[in-house]
Amino acid sequence: MTASLAQVPSAAPVQVPAKRWTTAEVEALFALPFMDLVFRAQQVHREHQPANTVQLSTLLSIKTGGCSEDCGYCSQSARHEQVEREALLDVSEVVEAAKAAKAKGASRFCMGAAWRGPKDKDLDGVIEMVKAVKDLGLETCVTLGMLKEGQADKLADAGLDYYNHNLDTAPEFYGQIISTHSQKDRFDTLDKVRDAGIKVCCGGIVGMGETQKSRASLIAELANMNPAPESVPINNLVPIPGTPLADADPIDPFDFVRTIAAARITMPTSMVRLSAGRHEMSDELQAMCFMAGANSIFYGDKLLTAGNAEAARDEALFQRLKISTAL
Numbered sequence: 001m002t003a004s005l006a007q008v009p010s011a012a013p014v015q016v017p018a019k020r021w022t023t024a025e026v027e028a029l030f031a032l033p034f035m036d037l038v039f040r041a042q043q044v045h046r047e048h049q050p051a052n053t054v055q056l057s058t059l060l061s062i063k064t065g066g067c068s069e070d071c072g073y074c075s076q077s078a079r080h081e082q083v084e085r086e087a088l089l090d091v092s093e094v095v096e097a098a099k100a101a102k103a104k105g106a107s108r109f110c111m112g113a114a115w116r117g118p119k120d121k122d123l124d125g126v127i128e129m130v131k132a133v134k135d136l137g138l139e140t141c142v143t144l145g146m147l148k149e150g151q152a153d154k155l156a157d158a159g160l161d162y163y164n165h166n167l168d169t170a171p172e173f174y175g176q177i178i179s180t181h182s183q184k185d186r187f188d189t190l191d192k193v194r195d196a197g198i199k200v201c202c203g204g205i206v207g208m209g210e211t212q213k214s215r216a217s218l219i220a221e222l223a224n225m226n227p228a229p230e231s232v233p234i235n236n237l238v239p240i241p242g243t244p245l246a247d248a249d250p251i252d253p254f255d256f257v258r259t260i261a262a263a264r265i266t267m268p269t270s271m272v273r274l275s276a277g278r279h280e281m282s283d284e285l286q287a288m289c290f291m292a293g294a295n296s297i298f299y300g301d302k303l304l305t306a307g308n309a310e311a312a313r314d315e316a317l318f319q320r321l322k323i324s325t326a327l
């Protein structure tokens with residue numbers, strides 16, 4: 001017997017599985033003629049993101065140096081420390097910095113701590129900071145290292161918007177850069193963040209001597225997180241004298257742009273952040289990164305410990321390019 005139309009139960013929404021990217025597919029993007037790749041990235045960008053708009057996040061190191069981990073790129077590892085140690089800041093100092101960031105036009109305030117992970121007592125201090133920064137009308141982000149059971153939920157209860165925790169590099173290269181934790185540990189924390197309902201900020205670093213294939217594998221790993229991170233920082237290594245990566249071979253600037261383009265194409269709805277390393281980039285190279293789909297930056301004269309492109313230079317660049325800043 002055929003059912004009349006009125007009796008046909010309404011079809012459940014069809015779940016289209018997210019595309020999984022292979023390393024080879026991302027390598028194939030890298031192999032495209034440069035202009036074709038950037039053109040395709042710009043097409044994806046215009047389909048999924050507002051054109052000519054860049055979001056501004058300002059960073060503050062809320063606890064500096066003395067970190068137990070041995071990340072080869074980092075100025076804050078106790079193994080090759082290159083900074084003055086500072087204990088966890090007072091909430092009042094953080095609020096002052098956040099107010100200044102807001103006055104300069106930042107929409108998000110990101111607080112970073114040089115920890116393997118926070119102790120519960122430290123987390124209580126950070127929670128006070130998150131609440132106070134949120135009260136200023138800013139989005140909040142923290143990067144505190146690995147989280148233990150229950151810690152992500154506490155941060156979610158405090159109203160935290162984003163948690164930054166990078167995959168940093170390809171799985172096959174990870175052990176050459178960091179030995180004190182594994183990439184699997186990073187995924188465990190990312191799962192806790194996602195399960196707590198906090199938005200995920202997760203990206204990596206290039207320019208650490210990795211191959212183009214490793215770069216493709218990092219991008220595929222990020223894109224295959226299901227769902228993909230809402231925010232994807234692409235850092236160009238800031239070589240810190242005294243660290244194991246002080247003399248790493250810098251990445252060809254065009255390959256850096258290719259990495260941004262591949263991130264945009266594989267993660268169309270994510271914000272792609274042109275992150276560390278902008279200080280050393282020309283205005284023209286940064287413009288090429290925006291053309292390739294970057295739509296967020298770290299804004300302010302300092303990153304965590306290293307210098308950043310000065311805010312005045314960014315403002316002038318945005319005026320020249322007629323880029324407006326997202327609120």
Ligand code: SAM
Nearest residue numbers: 073074113114115143144145166235237238276
């Ligand atoms: N300790 C926490 C962690 O490792 O997740 C938070 C702070 S850590 C400094 C945050 C991220 O900054 C790292 O995962 C890495 O991607 C980036 N980073 C650190 N030093 C860098 C450098 N010299 N150049 C580029 N990116 C860097």
Ligand code: DTB
Nearest residue numbers: 112143233275276303304305306
């Ligand atoms: C991210 O991906 N890059 C930022 C932020 N997340 C925490 C940190 C960059 C650090 C650059 C080196 C420094 O300032 O020490």
Ligand code: SF4
Nearest residue numbers: 067069071074077114
């Ligand atoms: Fe510590 Fe984070 Fe630096 Fe690694 S990147 S040494 S975990 S502060």
